[in-house]
Amino acid sequence: xxxxxxxxxxxxxxxMLDNEETLxxxxxxxxxxxxxxxxxxxxxxxxxxxxxxxxxxxxxTARAVQxxxxxxxxxxxxxxxxxxxxxxxxxxKAAAPWLFAGGLxxxxxxxAALPLFFLLALVILSASPFLQLYYRKLPREVVFPELxxxxxxxxxxxxxxxxxxxxxLLTAGAAGQGLIALSEISLSFQTTRLFPIALAASLVxxxxxxxxxxxxxxxxxxxxxxxxxxxxxxxxxxxxxxxAALRLVLGESLWSELSEMGLPLLAFLSGTLAITWTLxxxxxxxxxxxxxxxxxxxxxxxxxxxLVPLVLGLVVFYQASLTRxxxxxxxxxxMQLTGQKWLAEVRAIPAQENGFVELAPLFLRRGSLSPEVxxxxxxxxxxKRLLSANRPKPGEGAPLEAREIETIRRNFLAELPRxxxxxxxxxxxWYAVKPDILSRQxxxxxLGRDINQALQALQEESVARQDTAAALRYLxxxxxxxxSWSEGVLIDLMIGVAMQRSALSPVExxxxxxxxxxxxxxxxxxxxxxxxxxxxxxxxxxxxxxYIMDANFxxxxxxxxxxxxxxxxxxxxxxxxxxxxSYWRSERKAYANLQLSQRSDWSELRSGNSFEKETxxxxxxxxxxxxxxxxxxxxxxxxxxxxxxxxxxxxxxxxLELYRQDHGLFPERLxxxxxxxxxxxxxxxxxxxxxxxxxxxxxxxxxGSYHLVSRSPMWAAQNKPEQRYGPLAGWRHRQ
Amino acid sequence: xLATSVPVTPPQERQSRPRDLEELVVGLQKREDGxxxxxxxxxxxxxxxxxxxxxxxxxxxxxxxxxAYLLVYQRIEQLRDPSAFKSWxxxxxxxxxxxxxxRRRKEVETDFEERQDLQARHVDGDLAEDLSRQHKIRAxxxxxxxxxxKAIALREVAQLSYDEMSRVLNIPLGTVRSRLAKxxxxxxxxxxxxxx
Numbered sequence: 051x052x053x054x055x056x057x058x059x060x061x062x063x064x065x066m067l068d069n070e071e072t073l074x075x076x077x078x079x080x081x082x083x084x085x086x087x088x089x090x091x092x093x094x095x096x097x098x099x100x101x102x103x104x105x106x107x108x109x110x111t112a113r114a115v116q117x118x119x120x121x122x123x124x125x126x127x128x129x130x131x132x133x134x135x136x137x138x139x140x141x142x143k144a145a146a147p148w149l150f151a152g153g154l155x156x157x158x159x160x161x162a163a164l165p166l167f168f169l170l171a172l173v174i175l176s177a178s179p180f181l182q183l184y185y186r187k188l189p190r191e192v193v194f195p196e197l198x199x200x201x202x203x204x205x206x207x208x209x210x211x212x213x214x215x216x217x218x219l220l221t222a223g224a225a226g227q228g229l230i231a232l233s234e235i236s237l238s239f240q241t242t243r244l245f246p247i248a249l250a251a252s253l254v255x256x257x258x259x260x261x262x263x264x265x266x267x268x269x270x271x272x273x274x275x276x277x278x279x280x281x282x283x284x285x286x287x288x289x290x291x292x293x294a295a296l297r298l299v300l301g302e303s304l305w306s307e308l309s310e311m312g313l314p315l316l317a318f319l320s321g322t323l324a325i326t327w328t329l330x331x332x333x334x335x336x337x338x339x340x341x342x343x344x345x346x347x348x349x350x351x352x353x354x355x356x357l358v359p360l361v362l363g364l365v366v367f368y369q370a371s372l373t374r375x376x377x378x379x380x381x382x383x384x385m386q387l388t389g390q391k392w393l394a395e396v397r398a399i400p401a402q403e404n405g406f407v408e409l410a411p412l413f414l415r416r417g418s419l420s421p422e423v424x425x426x427x428x429x430x431x432x433x434k435r436l437l438s439a440n441r442p443k444p445g446e447g448a449p450l451e452a453r454e455i456e457t458i459r460r461n462f463l464a465e466l467p468r469x470x471x472x473x474x475x476x477x478x479x480w481y482a483v484k485p486d487i488l489s490r491q492x493x494x495x496x497l498g499r500d501i502n503q504a505l506q507a508l509q510e511e512s513v514a515r516q517d518t519a520a521a522l523r524y525l526x527x528x529x530x531x532x533x534s535w536s537e538g539v540l541i542d543l544m545i546g547v548a549m550q551r552s553a554l555s556p557v558e559x560x561x562x563x564x565x566x567x568x569x570x571x572x573x574x575x576x577x578x579x580x581x582x583x584x585x586x587x588x589x590x591x592x593x594x595x596x597y598i599m600d601a602n603f604x605x606x607x608x609x610x611x612x613x614x615x616x617x618x619x620x621x622x623x624x625x626x627x628x629x630x631x632s633y634w635r636s637e638r639k640a641y642a643n644l645q646l647s648q649r650s651d652w653s654e655l656r657s658g659n660s661f662e663k664e665t666x667x668x669x670x671x672x673x674x675x676x677x678x679x680x681x682x683x684x685x686x687x688x689x690x691x692x693x694x695x696x697x698x699x700x701x702x703x704x705x706l707e708l709y710r711q712d713h714g715l716f717p718e719r720l721x722x723x724x725x726x727x728x729x730x731x732x733x734x735x736x737x738x739x740x741x742x743x744x745x746x747x748x749x750x751x752x753x754g755s756y757h758l759v760s761r762s763p764m765w766a767a768q769n770k771p772e773q774r775y776g777p778l779a780g781w782r783h784r785q
Numbered sequence: 786x787l788a789t790s791v792p793v794t795p796p797q798e799r800q801s802r803p804r805d806l807e808e809l810v811v812g813l814q815k816r817e818d819g820x821x822x823x824x825x826x827x828x829x830x831x832x833x834x835x836x837x838x839x840x841x842x843x844x845x846x847x848x849x850x851x852x853a854y855l856l857v858y859q860r861i862e863q864l865r866d867p868s869a870f871k872s873w874x875x876x877x878x879x880x881x882x883x884x885x886x887x888r889r890r891k892e893v894e895t896d897f898e899e900r901q902d903l904q905a906r907h908v909d910g911d912l913a914e915d916l917s918r919q920h921k922i923r924a925x926x927x928x929x930x931x932x933x934x935k936a937i938a939l940r941e942v943a944q945l946s947y948d949e950m951s952r953v954l955n956i957p958l959g960t961v962r963s964r965l966a967k968x969x970x971x972x973x974x975x976x977x978x979x980x981x
Contacts, residue, residue, distance in 0.1 A: 060966055060970055061962060061963060061966040063966075064962070064965055064966035064969050064970075065962060065966075067969075068940065068947070068965075083973055086922075086972075086973055086976060087969055087972070087973070089918075089922055090922055090926065090937070090941070090972060091941045093919055093922050093923060093926075094838055094926070094937070094938070094941045094942050095941060095942065097837070097838070097923075098834035098835075098837060098838055098942045099834070101833060101834055101837045101843070101846075102830075102833075103829055103830070103833050103847070107825075107829060107847070108822050108823075108825040108826040108829055109822050111825050111829075111850065111851055111854055112821040112822040112825055112854075114851055115821065115851065115854050115855045115858050116821070116858070118855055119855065119858060119859065130859055130860075133860075134863055188856070188880075189880070191876070191955040192856075192876055192877055192880040193856075193860060193863070194863060
């Protein structure tokens, strides 16, 4: 076959033949092009003119056509009846009313139940491939006389590219979001310029993707016109890409919620089918689509070429963001010395002097427990129900029977000597018995809290029956128990503070409702003094916290298996090993710089002015969880100060009561309590000044009683103008 | 060279026919009695000539016609502009011929060539020479790809204008021109190639 190309001259010649119907080949040879084509014309017309149909052909054909029409089956009749609607362009007049009605109905269903809407859409649209197969026998351009679809023509092309474009856009957005997320999960990548950098990165990624894929998309757009399956495969693949990008953007929790309702899958299937069905109205183009493989190669090369500057940009960004220096080396060294000294002291505690050695099987449980330990654990665990039995709340279920309460109490009291014996030892250190001394995970503090609540319940019961000796005994055990938890890092301190608040809550009731003798009052005051956590404990705790984390970062830097497993779980160590050591080194330094910059806050203990950094939550699939690493020390500090203020207020009340019993009336000023009852008038820890300059409580004698008030902006955060103490105060509301 | 004359329809008749055709179309849309038969009568000749030139077999051409008229009967309501009936009808005939041709591809080509051989065998002398040339022209035409035969048949047999061809084939006007030119060029090349 000769090649298909015709010259312009020949094309003009061809048109000339058609414009001059009576052109004769006078004088033109038989083999000349003109003569040949004219002969062809004559032959074809002559043959056709001689072709005649037999008599009666029209009548017979009309009869046959009508018979065939009547013999059509019902399904085929229905498909024929609905063909104009089903095969018309969605933008045409035939389909418009149905689409409008269907849209209204769909909206109603979607409002009522969104998953049902998608399910219905999926069921309806799933019929489209079968309809396409049936109707494919008769192409649209043959069936429909009026093919012009000016409205549809404007929408088909944008519709075809909609899913791929949105997928590329979301991918670009996820990339930018990932950069911003770095600032949430990493301390090194804290820069105010991160948002514009992330925006620029999104733009670059979007341009890269669309530039790489556009030739392929364009070629596939032409090739898939008039076909169902090619169009569907294209739309479905890009729909899947869109879903994957959407998952990255939405995050794990929101995605899980949607997935539970089946929404993503339903939306994907019904969406791609709807787009494919709409695009099925496009007319196939006669012009041949370009061959695909060269286009695929071009796209792939464009993808690779664009990847190079992106990767380079990421590397430059990464290197530029790393923290390379410790800001204050002296502070860092002091922190190291403090931590090392503390751990050395812990390691030096002989086992026989450490009360928690015996309790370790209960609180550091590994594997199965012996029957005896199991029994003890059960008794201690259920003892917290004593507190809820004392103060039943509506809606908490059936209250415990008296017999059940008695059993729980008896069991707990049977275990109490074991706890008291442990607390009687010279030292109580969990860190000395931990398998990994550098682990920040505390022992089972919920069990510790159960014991604390059980002791609080016993205190309240004793106060209620006016058994002051028992109340003081349980108070002492509870205060020592809670204090034993507070030595360590920040989480240990906060557990101890919370327990002490619980232990102290029955003190005012004991003071004002029980006939405490002077000796008992002095005993009470001594208990409060001895078990009070010193104010500088917060500073020490934060130095230890920083030291422990610094040591853990160093272990991460050395790819220690235990450290990696402790960070993200033992199943995630493989991919964590891919994180370069330079990242952990940078994080260690950034963490140390950030922590040590707050050093003065820890020592000054200004209330309400602490460094506030909200708990960091990463809503992304990856979660290096700086929340685990960086504590909310601002809030912790406030909790600590409120605890100190509360405990010192208890001490003042006890001292005032002692003074009254000695002198018959309350003092005029708090200073009169010194030195007989208190070594010094305690400051109000919630006062906004730094520790050395904090003010004390407001005290005013009033008749035979007094007002003792803590005024601090901190109470406003709890919707209270102030905190009042004393016999006239609403201390009962604190019970 | 045979002097043959192709019957030419007088201009007056050509002008009155479309109007009648439109009336027939409207009548068929209303499902009037006898409308279908009258419509077939009015158009069968042109359609048959087209089908025959595409398929080269009388029986197959009649089958194509019946299929085409069935499609017209089933979907006549979709035609809003009766004046567009002619191009629509030819489009359907074209499709039905294509369908038959696809199903019976080899049979059609063989029948066409065999018929030409039989015709050439039974004449002598100058007549034989002329018939031989006619046979060669027809054989060359039969060798053309379907897309080329379709273009030439619509122009030479059905005598459609470029606009009408554009509507029937659903291709742009420029493509009609280039396709027709390519088909003629290919015809010439094949013919000359066979002559060498």
